[in-house]
Amino acid sequence: MSLIHIGLSGTLAAQAALNMAGRNTANLKTPGYSRQGVLLAAHSTGGVGVQSLLRFSDDYKTQQMWAANGPLGQYKTASSYFSQLENVMDMGDGSVKAGLDAFFNALQEVSTDPTSGPLRQQFLSSADALAKGFNNLQQRLSGQLGAARQHGVAAVDQVNGLSRTIADLNQKIGDGYASGSVPSELIDQRDSAIDALAGLVEIRTLQQPSGAVDVSIAGGPPLVAGSQVGTMSVQNHADGTFSFSLKLAGTAYPLTGGTLGGELGAIANFVDTTLLPQMEAIKTLAGEIATRFNSTLAAGYGMNGQPGQALFDFDPATGLLNVRAGLTQQDLGFSGNPDEPGNSDNLLKLIGLRRDNITLPGIGEVSIGDALTVLIGKVGSASQQNEALLGTATSIRHYAEDAWLSVSGVNMDEEAVNISEYLQMYQANMKVIAVANELFDATLAMF
Structure with missing residues (x-):
């Protein structure tokens, strides 16, 4: 030369x-x-x-970064839902807890003068406020369930879009390798799409000799297999709940939401293990209050000497609680003797209901007066645990990103x-x- x-x-x-x-x-x-x-x-x-x-690039470090994004997406999403639920289940003024305390306090005040019309009317007003508080809480919890369902639909759409993008890029990358070139930018785009997908649902990947990457749901069916792309969907149920499934090559696979990981796993797990039990517990508490107060009042006598009337109407299907229409303060069966309107024997039994034990779903046996405190405490404990896991997941993700950057970063x-x-x-x-x-x-x- x-x-x-x-x-x-x-x-x-x-x-x-x-x-x-x-x-x-x-x-x-x-x-x-x-x-x-x-x-x-x-x-x-x-x-x-x-x-x-x-x-x-280092395939191991890239996969470690993908794997770290699943838990991060899961705990980060759950954190926002726990924060919302804690705001709904607060113990401040205007809360159901404050309403229940005011309800029993009004009863206590009536005991100072059982024949006082204003005090008896004040108790009726506190009962109405308590019922509205329960209904408002149930409505807000149902609203959070609806928001979680909409979030699930949006996340599923993202999963389907990213899966199609990955499959398309796999094809282009394979063509690039076949022509003898290294389609680096296409690989970067594909890897970024996989990383985003890993934040939505926990995945497993398999590198093919052609340069393509097959993607499967962890412990489940494939999302991208060669040129085939799975399609996720959301099924809505009559009770307001929802579930997920995946269809690939004409076959539908039901998915266990709580095990999906990522954002979708967080949504399903929060709904199944926290929100729905909380809604059921609130409904049960409202029903127990209605049943016990109605039966106790029926055993007493009103100001006119007639048997006491029921205080609440409760719908077990919807959980709605209302003060019975047309009920007056004179109909309240506070007296234990029909001939003595000022008798407070039955009124004392009503006050004692605060200490009655009831069984709440997911909680167990607890007194009526302490039920809301226990429910709120359970949410707070679960939220704190999630925050600790979020901190760990964030650190692991940062470590994985740093490891990736040490090889691939500029x-x-x-x-x-x-x-x-x-x-x-x-x-x-x-x-x-x-x-x-x-x-x-x-x-x-x-x-």
Whole structure:
């Protein structure tokens, strides 16, 4: 190989390396971009050439980053739902807990003068406020269930969109490899899509010889298998709950929501283990209060000596609680003797109901007066546990991202050095070409 050709090979190699360094620098802040380079090799006859283009990546670290995104998406999503539920189940003024305390306090005040019309009317008003508080709480809990269902639908749409994107990019990447190139940017796009998918649902991946990546739900059916793409869907049920399924190649697979991981797993797990039990417990508490107060009042006598009337109407199907229409303060059976309106024997039994034990779903045996405190405490405990897990998941994700960046991330200082070195290489080889031209001209001059 002549000196000119040797110098030319060096300038072309340096130019290719400079192009890669420039591309890396331009994508310094591009999320998911994997730095690229060139592998130079000496020619057997002299000179240098680009043996191959390089994409700096570590499959293990990439998969670790994907795996870390599932728990992060799960606990982060659950955190927002727990915060909402804690706001709904608060113990401040206007809460059901405050309403229940005011209800029993009003009873206690009536005991100072059982025949007082204003005190008896005040108790009726507190009962109405308590019933409205229960109904408002049930409505807000139902609203959160509806929001969770809508969130599930939106997340499923994202899963389906990302799955199609991954399958399309798999095809393009396979075509790129088949043509002998390294489709680095397409791989970056595909890996970013997989990472986003991992935040929505816990996944498992399998690298194919063609360069494609098959994606499956952890412990479940595949989402992307070759050219086939699974389609997730949400099934709504009559009671307001919902479930998930996946259809692939004409076969439908039911999915256990709580085991999906990621955002979808968080939604399903929160609804199944926290929200629905909370709704059932609130409904049960309202029903127990209605039943026990109605039966106790019926055993007493009103101001007119007639048997006491029921205080509440309760619908077991909807959980709605209301003060019975047309009920007056004179109908309240506070007296234990029909001939003594000022008798408070039955009134004391009503006050004692606060200490009665009831059985709540997911809680067990608890007194009526303490039921809401226990329910709120259970939500708070679950929320604190989730926050601790979120902190751990966040740290693991950051560690995985740092590990990925150590291999695939662009380092500005390193690229600056590369640009300087390859520029010197380019200039030196241009000098070689110039010297070769001078020698050639001098040789011609001799003749």
